[in-house]
Structures are given as C-alpha cells and as structure tokens.
Amino acid sequence: MAEGTIRITVFLRHDQTKNLDQIDEILYGQGFWKNFPPEGAKIVSWQVLMGIGQVVTLEVAPELVRTVNRTIEKMAWGAFRTEFYLTYDFLPVYEQKRAEAERREKKGS
Numbered sequence: 402m403a404e405g406t407i408r409i410t411v412f413l414r415h416d417q418t419k420n421l422d423q424i425d426e427i428l429y430g431q432g433f434w435k436n437f438p439p440e441g442a443k444i445v446s447w448q449v450l451m452g453i454g455q456v457v458t459l460e461v462a463p464e465l466v467r468t469v470n471r472t473i474e475k476m477a478w479g480a481f482r483t484e485f486y487l488t489y490d491f492l493p494v495y496e497q498k499r500a501e502a503e504r505r506e507k508k509g510s
Contacts, residue, residue, distance in 0.1 A: 402489075402490065405463075406443075406460045406461060407460070407461060407462075407463055408458055408459065408487070408488040409459050409469060410456060410457070410458045410485070410487075410488040411458075411459065411469075411473065412454065412455075412483065412484040412485075412486075413454045413477060413480075413481040413483060414453060414454040414482040414483070414484070415453070415480075415481060416479070416480060416482065424480040425480075427480040428476070428477065428480050432475075432476050433480070436472060436476060437472055438457075438459055439465065439469060441465050441468075442461045442465055442468075442469055443459065443461070444457065445458040445459060445460050455481075458488055470485070473485075
C-alpha cells in the first residue's frame with residue numbers, strides 16, 4: 402500500500418428489483434462506468450459476489466474519501482445499495498501468525 406493512503410472497501414449490492422440490463426442503463430446514464438473510481442483512487446480489487454453484487458477495494462489518500470463517497474452517491478445509487486468499510490491487508494499478519502503457530506508446534510514436540 403502506498404504511504405499516506407488508506408483502503409476503502411465498497412459493497413455495491415444489486416437492486417434485485419432490477420435486471421442487469423436495467424442496472425447497466427442506470428450506471429451508464431449516470432456516468433458511473435466513465436467516472437468511477439474518481440481520479441486519484443486506485444482499484445486494488447473488484448470482485449463479483451454472485452447473487453449479492455460487487456465488492457470494490459480502493460486505495461486513496463484520506464482527503465479523497467469524500468470524493469469517493471460523492472461519486473458513489475451521484476453515479477451508483479439507483480442501481481446499487483452501498484456500504485463502505487475502511488480496510489487493511491491482513492495477509493502479512495496471517496502469514497506471521499501461521500509461522501508462529503508452526504514454530505510453537507515444533508517447540509512443543
């Protein structure tokens with residue numbers, strides 16, 4: 402992760418009263434595909450959760466949080482219900498804990 406940035410995970414939950422064509426029409430019409438993410442935000446991952454929607458993790462400078470929020474409010478509402486979560490990469494911590502567990506197991510043998 403770049404220094405001075407944070408990660409935000411955005412859940413884009415499909416409005417299940419609409420089919421995919423209707424959702425896309427809203428997103429194209431509101432400029433979502435052209436303008437998301439806003440300039441300065443980097444996509445870390447973009448996953449589809451079948452039956453739920455999409456999950457996008459962004460890396461942004463803290464001062465861009467409002468811009469990300471406003472972009473979603475202007476361009477994704479109507480197609481998605483949204484949730485935002487501050488996020489961090491746990492994988493290095495997991496790997497450290499896994500190695501420690503193996504070390505403890507060998508020590509106890």
